Amino acid sequence: MRLSRYFLPVLKENPAEAQIVSHRLMLRAGMIKQQTAGIYSWLPLGFKVLKRIEQIVHEEQERAGHIALLMPTLQPADLWRESGRYEDYGQEMLRIKDRHGRDMLYGPTNEEMITDIFRSHVGSYKDLPLTLYHVQWKFRDEVRPRFGVMRGREFYMKDGYTFDVDKASALHAYNRHMVAYLRTYERMGLTAIPMRADSGPIGGDDTHEFLVLAETGESEVFYDQAVTELTLGERAVDFDNRDEVAAICDEFTTLYARTDETHDEALFNAVPEDRRRVGRGIEVGQIFYFGTKYSEAMGATVVTQDGNRVPVEMGSHGIGVSRLLGAIIEASHDDKGIIWPEGVTPFHAGIVNLKQGDAEADAACESLYKALAGAGLEALYDDRSERAGAKFATMDLIGLPWRITVGPRGLAKGVVELTSRRSGESVEMSPEAAVARLV
Numbered sequence: 001m002r003l004s005r006y007f008l009p010v011l012k013e014n015p016a017e018a019q020i021v022s023h024r025l026m027l028r029a030g031m032i033k034q035q036t037a038g039i040y041s042w043l044p045l046g047f048k049v050l051k052r053i054e055q056i057v058h059e060e061q062e063r064a065g066h067i068a069l070l071m072p073t074l075q076p077a078d079l080w081r082e083s084g085r086y087e088d089y090g091q092e093m094l095r096i097k098d099r100h101g102r103d104m105l106y107g108p109t110n111e112e113m114i115t116d117i118f119r120s121h122v123g124s125y126k127d128l129p130l131t132l133y134h135v136q137w138k139f140r141d142e143v144r145p146r147f148g149v150m151r152g153r154e155f156y157m158k159d160g161y162t163f164d165v166d167k168a169s170a171l172h173a174y175n176r177h178m179v180a181y182l183r184t185y186e187r188m189g190l191t192a193i194p195m196r197a198d199s200g201p202i203g204g205d206d207t208h209e210f211l212v213l214a215e216t217g218e219s220e221v222f223y224d225q226a227v228t229e230l231t232l233g234e235r236a237v238d239f240d241n242r243d244e245v246a247a248i249c250d251e252f253t254t255l256y257a258r259t260d261e262t263h264d265e266a267l268f269n270a271v272p273e274d275r276r277r278v279g280r281g282i283e284v285g286q287i288f289y290f291g292t293k294y295s296e297a298m299g300a301t302v303v304t305q306d307g308n309r310v311p312v313e314m315g316s317h318g319i320g321v322s323r324l325l326g327a328i329i330e331a332s333h334d335d336k337g338i339i340w341p342e343g344v345t346p347f348h349a350g351i352v353n354l355k356q357g358d359a360e361a362d363a364a365c366e367s368l369y370k371a372l373a374g375a376g377l378e379a380l381y382d383d384r385s386e387r388a389g390a391k392f393a394t395m396d397l398i399g400l401p402w403r404i405t406v407g408p409r410g411l412a413k414g415v416v417e418l419t420s421r422r423s424g425e426s427v428e429m430s431p432e433a434a435v436a437r438l439v
């Protein structure tokens with residue numbers, strides 16, 4: 001992409017309404033625009049990152065054997081009357097009437113709708129296990145929408161639903177989600193710690209939230225420092241192997257890590273004192289096993305191998321896709337701007353032409369741009385006639401992991417400069433070597 005033809009409305013001034021750094025930087029970097037409280041347009045740069053995050057979510061769900069579909073944002077109230085949640089959900093639910101006076105709602109989550117899909121088409125243990133998920137916009141009329149996309153009213157969420165014939169199989173589905181989520185967050189450059197959580201109004205027996213540590217997080221967290229050092233890394237996981245998946249979950253949930261809702265002072269005090277930490281965290285996902293709560297209420301049953309008809313065992317599993325942009329920036333920025341982890345960066349590299357209009361510099365930038373594209377890397381080429389300082393400031397603000405700086409002085413020596421956004425370190429090398437370094 002050539003910056004002269006892109007739409008990147010960066011702000012020079014700090015927007016007064018932004019209280020936390022990620023919100024400030026997303027506005028300044030021209031990623032989002034608020035349309036009304038808690039509702040945002042996703043401008044091109046923000047949209048690109050949102051799609052990269054969504055893509056990682058899809059890839060890791062697919063790896064675990066889960067199946068994507070798409071349910072609508074608007075739902076009929078009648079489904080929610082069946083589960084009893086239409087009355088219970090309260091003011092967070094946006095209720096709408098259509099022209100015929102029928103009660104509709106903008107979905108805050110999809111347990112009812114997926115249970116309806118299931119009961120319409122599945123009736124035998126032979127079709128299980130089954131995990132269906134989608135990534136779709138949700139609406140919750142939050143009392144206090146704030147911190148930009150972190151607590152929006154309209155937000156983008158991955159929500160997956162598991163259907164199993166018995167509890168053991170449902171817990172395997174739960175564990176599969178935990179492991180898939182661990183890899184999902186790691187690929188985004190995040191340390192997201194599974195913490196035992198309170199099941200709250202959805203109701204359930206087993207639930208963990210995934211928290212990214214950040215001072216601006218809304219949850220108070222208590223944890224053993226050692227838990228932050230665990231990583232899944234490149235391990236190959238056989239998601240069908242119950243014991244293997246369960247062992248990974250044990251590894252990540254044995255050390256103490258809880259939110260204030262489930263915190264237990266006595267257990268926490270058993271953690272060696274030098275490793276005890278109290279901090280704050282951002283909830284970027286949650287997994288739930290809730291058994292037959294919805295299947296019983298809505299008549300979603302399956303025939304077992306011995307011919308009995310039983311309500312199907314269920315769980316639901318969510319990732320805050322749009323909130324993750326905020327969480328990633330909270331975890332990865334400096335005073336100049338965002339520092340995107342490679343896994344989610346909107347462009348792989350920026351090219352800064354120090355002397356736009358200089359035939360040699362222009363030609364070198366063009367050929368670098370093409371070489372990167374040829375290697376499958378998308379670059380943002382700053383081809384505007386701006387001062388070098390302004391170009392650097394924009395690149396630092398939008399946080400691309402690499403910057404290639406091209407100018408007549410370097411080209412006279414046959415070199416360009418490759419700068420890492422994270423370390424700030426610059427190295428001179430030939431344009432070919434710079435491309436090879438990024439591939």
Ligand code: ATP
Binds near residue numbers: 109321
């Ligand atoms: P919170 O405690 O922050 O209100 P929640 O527990 O109500 O979140 P869930 O029902 O668990 O949310 O939804 C799954 C995920 O969706 C959450 O872990 C979070 O990452 C994301 N999410 C929930 N509410 C919002 C929101 N208002 N704006 C952006 N993301 C949200």
Ligand code: MG
């Ligand atoms: Mg909530």
Ligand code: MG
Binds near residue numbers: 283
């Ligand atoms: Mg919560």
Ligand code: MG
Binds near residue numbers: 286
């Ligand atoms: Mg939650």
